[in-house]
Amino acid sequence: MTMKFRSDLPLMQGLPLASLPTEEPMILASGSPRRAQLLSAAGYEFSVQPASDEAECGMCSRETAPELVARYAYRKAADIATKNDCGLVVAADTVASCYGQILGKPHDIEHAEAMLRQLSGRRHDVFTGICVWSIVEQRCVVDVVRTELQMEPLSETMLRDYLDSMLWEGKAGAFGYQDGNDWLEILENGSESNVVGLPMERLADLFERFDSIATRIAADGGNSPLSR
Template sequence: MKEPIILASGSLRRQEYFRLLSLPFNIMPPQIDENADGTLGPRECAEDFAIRKVNKIISLLQNRIPPWICGADTIISVDDAVFGKPQDRSDAYRMLTKLRGRSHEVITAVALFNGKEKTIDCRSVKSVVTFMPLSEDEIEWYLNTGEWQGSAGAYKIQGLAGCFVSEIQGSYSAIVGLPMHEFYVMLKDNGYPYEE
């Protein structure tokens, strides 16, 4: 029997992928400080956030340690700057103007806690997304949709922002928020009873 996993995320897309994988899960979105540590590179930053989400759930549950916890985080990197979720519309505008007409990296990290072994396995996937050149009117149109809210880099590739994407290199599911192949391999490598 598949064991339930605590999903340390409020992301609807990650929940959809868990359902697609037929994984039983409970949602516990942790509150962590999502300000990037300026000393960390983009990949290390994403991994740090994913691990911190898992550790936050462990600390909240104290002695009631579940068999599995999964934390994930997605960040955008352009010119070595890390773009997390925009704080407001003007921050989203700043991000989109930086992304238009060029390529940027999307890094998604997944941390998996194995309660039996008391270990955390963390892996990350880097993809590259290229945006077409965007006019001021197109940026304003997108900002008016509100879709940018709560999304790394101020866009959702699975939504209207897909209109702006001219090329993808790497994992689409990772760009959305959960690299399915890598996560499946993680589950197997850590002894999760996936096929039962």
């Protein structure tokens, strides 16, 4: 199986580009190559500073998928904000969710197999939390985008081929929508970029409305304020 996430993929075409809401240079607080590719394809200029692993910790049993991704996106942005004097920080977190169960990145191939068997033939959601944080203004906005998908029933051959390809590594729900499989369908005009890790339409919208919707960051840093 070949890696098909290239800049000429349809999902990388025609991505919206908005003006930055502050004069600060954009910092992508993520080590995800997908997020960097999406921002580059849209035409943004930015530097990359992945947040530390500790930003993604402390899973609360009563937390829903949208609450979790909002909190993690906020924590990733906060981590980078504390390490810089200036910058418009963009951070995100993505999970899949199936019948209330949250599926993050698989730990190993057995974990990936269990996730794919759970998703096989089912409707499920991908949620991405996004945080835009101005270090100079000490204001931020947090939002969550949901995209519904349908996975066709996977045969044993399809499952084994995909597991052997290792393309599931580092991807929430153990699948990559961008990997060129035809067994995943996005429903209701959902956002492809959201599934791949950064909802570009919503990011542009948040940039455009940042001035009116961004909230002041609490002195103690607070925790996951969903801005709308």
